[in-house]
Amino acid sequence: MRAAGSVALIFAIALSVNPVAAPQTAKPAAPPQTEKLPPLSYACPMHPEQFGNTGDICPICKMDLAPVRLDSVWTCATKPLAVIKDAAGRCPIDGTALVQMTVALTWTCAGGTEESASPGVCPDGSPKEKHTALRAHGNHNPQHGGLFFMAADNTHHLEGAYLSSGVFRMYFYDEFTKPQKVAGMRSVKATVNVKDSRTGKDTLYSLVRSGAYLQATIGKRPLPLEMFAKVTFTPDGKDNRFDFTFPAYSKEPHTAPAATMTNAAPAPSPSAPAAAATLIAPDSSLGIDPALVPLPIPDTVPEILAQLKARTEQVGSLIDKGIFAAIYVPAFQAKDLALALDEHRSELTPERRRIAEPAISRLVRSAYLLDAFGDIGNKQQISDAYAKFVEASKDIQSAFPQSAVRNPQ
Numbered sequence: 035m036r037a038a039g040s041v042a043l044i045f046a047i048a049l050s051v052n053p054v055a056a057p058q059t060a061k062p063a064a065p066p067q068t069e070k071l072p073p074l075s076y077a078c079p080m081h082p083e084q085f086g087n088t089g090d091i092c093p094i095c096k097m098d099l100a101p102v103r104l105d106s107v108w109t110c111a112t113k114p115l116a117v118i119k120d121a122a123g124r125c126p127i128d129g130t131a132l133v134q135m136t137v138a139l140t141w142t143c144a145g146g147t148e149e150s151a152s153p154g155v156c157p158d159g160s161p162k163e164k165h166t167a168l169r170a171h172g173n174h175n176p177q178h179g180g181l182f183f184m185a186a187d188n189t190h191h192l193e194g195a196y197l198s199s200g201v202f203r204m205y206f207y208d209e210f211t212k213p214q215k216v217a218g219m220r221s222v223k224a225t226v227n228v229k230d231s232r233t234g235k236d237t238l239y240s241l242v243r244s245g246a247y248l249q250a251t252i253g254k255r256p257l258p259l260e261m262f263a264k265v266t267f268t269p270d271g272k273d274n275r276f277d278f279t280f281p282a283y284s285k286e287p288h289t290a291p292a293a294t295m296t297n298a299a300p301a302p303s304p305s306a307p308a309a310a311a312t313l314i315a316p317d318s319s320l321g322i323d324p325a326l327v328p329l330p331i332p333d334t335v336p337e338i339l340a341q342l343k344a345r346t347e348q349v350g351s352l353i354d355k356g357i358f359a360a361i362y363v364p365a366f367q368a369k370d371l372a373l374a375l376d377e378h379r380s381e382l383t384p385e386r387r388r389i390a391e392p393a394i395s396r397l398v399r400s401a402y403l404l405d406a407f408g409d410i411g412n413k414q415q416i417s418d419a420y421a422k423f424v425e426a427s428k429d430i431q432s433a434f435p436q437s438a439v440r441n442p443q
């Protein structure tokens with residue numbers, strides 16, 4: 035929590051440079067309360083992956099769910115929260131593409147320990163200080179250019195990388211995406227079943243531990259390469275299946291030469307990161323699909339429906355490409371669009387409302403399932419959840435008018 039203070043400051047500065055309408059009669063003493071807050075969610079303090087509504091209890095430990103304000107920020111994949119941006123771009127430290135992470139926002143008074151989920155005023159009259167902290171499960175980004183998954187136990191996380199040397203390597207992490215200690219790796223057993231796209235033949239390999247990772251030499255095979263791993267984390271634990279599709283060899287995120295030079299050079303000017311970014315060749319394997327960048331929710335129903343359709347198709351194309359860890363981005367955007375449509379349901383006839391209301395709640399539920407299964411990386415579960423998602427999305431499309439039609443009262 036200590037380090038979060040300076041990060042929060044950077045965040046506050048980043049927000050303050052957002053273009054704001056020129057104040058004409060602004061009172062200088064007024065506190066800057068124009069910042070838009072992310073909505074409150076309710077989660078278990080002990081099991082941050084357990085979400086619900088206010089008044090719910092955690093199904094695991096029965097604690098009351100507590101309010102949290104979660105936000106999604108863009109930051110460096112391997113240096114969480116070193117830089118915080120509100121849009122896609124390049125990491126000014128190593129030149130790699132920025133990734134999204136989930137953070138928790140809290141507010142405290144100077145010298146106080148009590149954290150609040152909303153801004154406010156301290157007893158001395160000063161505004162509470164904002165903190166930004168990485169959340170458990172907030173960073174599901176690969177650290178070695180591979181494919182990243184979470185085990186169904188919500189604790190173990192792993193990344194599979196297919197190196198150009200023909201080696202398949204598996205890295206293990208905790209829920210904050212910190213590398214697993216070697217000692218904790220001794221009981222992990224894994225195999226990988228590799229499908230040859232030309233012959234259709236499967237070959238099974240046992241992974242061998244090498245330091246903190248497991249690996250097997252599976253050879254250079256035609257791409258895209260499909261395989262599934264079976265992993266047990268404890269000697270008598272059950273198998274966890276992870277489906278990998280590698281469209282290309284995995285590449286370590288490289289460090290920009292400019293970043294190492296700045297150590298000796300005087301403090302970089304504000305334009306230095308931009309200059310460094312242009313020196314780095316675009317790397318498609320690390321690039322952020324611009325279509326995945328969140329858009330503001332449109333005002334009209336037909337525009338919302340069009341975006342919902344686009345997001346529904348994006349989820350499908352990510353599933354086809356095997357990019358399961360990114361599914362949550364368009365799935366959650368579709369969920370937000372569906373909830374925005376829910377606010378327009380009073381414009382519907384009663385018959386249409388009977389279709390729309392359950393369809394919206396089905397879409398919201400299947401978006402959460404897609405998020406959870408996307409993390410876990412089991413293709414069958416993901417496809418099943420996607421079928422429900424598509425059906426709900428279609429029902430929503432059919433219930434709402436596609437063009438601006440006035441509904442007679």
Ligand SMILES: [Zn+2]
Pocket residue numbers: 078079080081084092093094095096097
């Ligand atoms: Zn709990």
Ligand SMILES: [Zn+2]
Pocket residue numbers: 170171172174184188191209409
């Ligand atoms: Zn996680």
